[in-house]
Amino acid sequence: MPANSPRPAAHDAAPYDALLLYSFGGPNRPEDVVPFLRNVTAGKGIPDERLEEVGEHYYGFGGKSPINEQNLALKAALEAELAERGIDLPVVWGNRNWEPYTHDAVDELEKLGAERAVALVTSAFSSYSGCRQYREDLAVTLEQRGQLGPEGSTGVQFDKIRSYFNHPGFAQANIDAVVEAYAELEAAGGSGADARLVFVTHSIPDTMEAASRISRATYSEQHLDLARVVAAQVTERLGHDVPWDLAYCSRSGPPSQPWLEPDVNDHLEALAGDGLRNVVLSPIGFISDHMEVAYDLDTEALATAKDLGMTAVRAGTVGTREPFVRGLVDLLLERAALARDEKITEATVGSLPALRSVCAPGCCLRRDGEPSGVPALCSTDLYS
Numbered sequence: 001m002p003a004n005s006p007r008p009a010a011h012d013a014a015p016y017d018a019l020l021l022y023s024f025g026g027p028n029r030p031e032d033v034v035p036f037l038r039n040v041t042a043g044k045g046i047p048d049e050r051l052e053e054v055g056e057h058y059y060g061f062g063g064k065s066p067i068n069e070q071n072l073a074l075k076a077a078l079e080a081e082l083a084e085r086g087i088d089l090p091v092v093w094g095n096r097n098w099e100p101y102t103h104d105a106v107d108e109l110e111k112l113g114a115e116r117a118v119a120l121v122t123s124a125f126s127s128y129s130g131c132r133q134y135r136e137d138l139a140v141t142l143e144q145r146g147q148l149g150p151e152g153s154t155g156v157q158f159d160k161i162r163s164y165f166n167h168p169g170f171a172q173a174n175i176d177a178v179v180e181a182y183a184e185l186e187a188a189g190g191s192g193a194d195a196r197l198v199f200v201t202h203s204i205p206d207t208m209e210a211a212s213r214i215s216r217a218t219y220s221e222q223h224l225d226l227a228r229v230v231a232a233q234v235t236e237r238l239g240h241d242v243p244w245d246l247a248y249c250s251r252s253g254p255p256s257q258p259w260l261e262p263d264v265n266d267h268l269e270a271l272a273g274d275g276l277r278n279v280v281l282s283p284i285g286f287i288s289d290h291m292e293v294a295y296d297l298d299t300e301a302l303a304t305a306k307d308l309g310m311t312a313v314r315a316g317t318v319g320t321r322e323p324f325v326r327g328l329v330d331l332l333l334e335r336a337a338l339a340r341d342e343k344i345t346e347a348t349v350g351s352l353p354a355l356r357s358v359c360a361p362g363c364c365l366r367r368d369g370e371p372s373g374v375p376a377l378c379s380t381d382l383y384s
């Protein structure tokens, strides 16, 4: 750097020259549904019956998942927040399982002349599905482009923003959404003081849960830690006790394979059996109202609750809520400062430390002790 060039301002995103908003993807029209499901399940042994069932969920919504529009809304919100703070950083959107694919995003990064991008994945929690699978797909995409060397990318360089389940912005947006849901419950004739707060997330196989034990906490323990924070803050805001549980949705895989339980529908039945009549569902495992939320919660779980004679309300997801989007930009600046080797304090809530933004070897494997055999970026070791 020439002696007279200005030092980067504190708000600078240097050394990054682009932000990759990296998501799951979903179909836009009925013809997309089957090819999308094939992409998602390639080599995963999801039973055909489950695929047909999942396909029906999408056809029920006109063959269109809400996820793509939600990612575009998040992209616009991030761009607005970056502009507001005077940070000049292009945002490029890409998905693992649908257009624009990872490959398209790398093309766009190259077109922009980007040399070092930072990836923000749309999963807040860490497990194979929310961490390593994204890092593997990035590496494999580069490999297919002839841009993966023994040390990693030989083209655009990628870093990753840490899993943000315990970032204050994510927690705050969830707290606000739950407080609003209690008001909605009252408006619907329910009783907040008698309600159970049921946090909901995506189930994963027990084997994936076991392999997610990084930085002390597994996938489910990460949820429990956030849930405690949210419930405590909601208790304070509402001025009454807020008893809560954690339940799961969207399991797949063969019935013989154990996944995290209880399923949210079974849990609602158990609560009704205990005489509970009021429920607030808080989908902390999902950052926007995509198909798992629209179908598994709004369609299925709310119908279950109704059949059981319960008054149930589903709290909003963090979506483009201001504390969440502001927090994501804080996380980006934190990651940039780390990349510049500056001393920083990583903001967290709850009892767990910030998860690593450079993953340790063996982080978030699909199954414990079973290396995936697939390279993964954003770790200290590409092949483990």
Ligand SMILES: CC1=C(CCC(=O)O)c2cc3nc(cc4[nH]c(cc5[nH]c(cc1n2)c(C)c5CCC(=O)O)c(CCC(=O)O)c4C)C(CCC(=O)O)=C3C
Pocket: 024, 025, 026, 027, 037, 040, 041, 044, 046, 050, 051, 054, 065, 066, 067, 122, 123, 124, 127, 129, 130, 202, 203, 204, 205, 208, 250, 251, 252, 253, 285, 286, 287, 290, 291, 292
């Ligand atoms: C932890 C987790 C998240 C949350 C974190 C995050 O948000 O990333 C998540 C998100 C999502 N999952 C999604 C869709 C699907 N997930 C599937 C399958 C699976 N998910 C798993 C885990 C997760 N998934 C697992 C362990 C499987 C089994 C197969 C495998 O080991 O990979 C299948 C196959 C059929 C089925 O069995 O359901 C589909 C269609 C969509 C898009 C929704 C839309 O289109 O709006 C989104 C955002």
Ligand SMILES: [Fe+2]
Pocket: 202
């Ligand atoms: Fe999934």
